[in-house]
Amino acid sequence: MNMRHLEIFLRVIEQGGFTKAALAMRLTQPTLSAAVRQLEESLETQLLNRLGREVVPTTAGRLLCGYARRIFALRQEALSELQALQAGEQGQLLLGGSTIPGTYILPQLVAGFSRDFPQIKVNLRLAATETIVSALREQLLELALVGGAVDDRRFDVIPCFGDELVVIVPLGHPWAGYENISEKELADVPMLLRERGSASRRAFELRLTEHGVDIPAERLIAEVGGNEALKQGVLAGLGVAVISKLAVVGEVNRRELVALPFAAGPLRRSFYLIQVKGFKLSVAAERFKALVLSRF
Template identity: 30%
Template sequence: MALNFHQLHIFHTVAEKGSFSNAAQALHMTQPAVTMQVQSLEDYFGTKLFNRSTKKIELSEAGRTLLPFAKRSIDLMKETDVSMSKFTHMLEGRLHLGASMTVGEYILPRLLGPFGKEYPNISVSLKVINTRQILDEILNHQLNFGIVEAEVHHPDVHTEAVMNDELVLIVPREHPLTRFDKVPMEEVLKYAFVLREQGSGTRRVMEEQLEQAGYQAADMTIVMELGSTGAVKSAVEAGLGISILSQSSVKHEAALGVLHVKMIEGVRFSRSFYAIYLNSTILPISAVTFVSFLRERDLGQWL
């Protein structure tokens, strides 16, 4: 019997999750299949890798020795996929991902066309929901990976910046704030706000950047919270309030003159978009290729 990467990945996941059942869930395998692969690995080395009891499992001395090598093999496999993805133009398969609202509605549609031309044999399935929902679906193994608008801090999730963006103040046509080149924050806070809902990446980034500049969300008069960027734009256009949204999401309305884009004096809402997926997941090559495409291309030519 030869040593193989699949067994090392399973062993690493069992060690990371602390049980065969949790590892099976993370790997989308049955518990007996996970147990069998670990036993095969133990047979290969001729030693036990885990000390098992009725309540828990712990790494044996041999298992502790093997663990860093297993991790290095997983990291090397991921690096190999990234390096080889640039050569896989005839790659076939299905790319299934989740994207948070702004990314899914206004950013990715402009990038999937160029990606499709470069990789014509990859079909794309895109699910657009908010950042919190994407994280939940990844943790529950309903999605392989997602592109979100705010950094995710979770011990089981890998987060990697892949694109940059900036939030801007938007106001309706003929609003008093249009007279400013850069609007003082004291003027901004005089007016009612229409914002994205709690749990959205846009809302979270806005609040974090305001706090860094010395302001609080509590300083704002929030008259409405809406579940999509499109709804927020329509409400601002109707004069119900002002808002802070991704510059990429309001280009069309700004070009038509129905909304005005303004910068706030002394506050910069710069952010990244992030690819997120489970630490225990080896992404399919189609997903690795897409993440590499976002990270390495000059996306400004399409946005």
């Protein structure tokens, strides 16, 4: 029982004859005769009563007719939905972001996207880069903007946007009036750092190594698991910290914290737009990707 046979069968019933149906389908009558015969043979049931003048379905034929109509309705519905999906008229965008880009970059982009495509539901998930990467592989996400470099050939990675790491100190700190801070000076003050594995910590440590600086363990006051906690620590006077400039724009403007660039030049780090290589993006995701790259 294939679609073609069912379609021919339906048309013969609707048109009330093989010849009429053949005309309507732009086929010849023997083709329809053969198709219906094959259908009847495969079901081992007579489906149509061929009377001289008219062709009417048997009981079995009427039963099958109802099912065939439902099957074609489903097929039509599937085709319509696929087309709508293809045209981007509906759909869901499963988006991921690691902390910094997810907090300070993606929300604005998503806002713009939702304005342009209000019919697409956006689901933004924030988590550590590693978690995001796993979620991508498991198809829980389609696209993500993360702060950590992803060294995995199974992913397409596009550097995109970026950030500068700055040293933050509380307002009354001796460095508060400085223009910048040399890498060496950082070795001699109490410091708060993000946890190991954090992309910003890695970038910072790389910079120190480049300048031959090593932070003694006793200067490391705390390892903090989040940017908010890091800021709170600095505000409380526990020490200085290195953090994304984006994360302290508010505090700096409100003169609660002072952000100092590095003396050897700004410590930039890139964000990365990542997706699973070979994975076809949905139309929604494709559009979001285009938006991100155009804004960048």
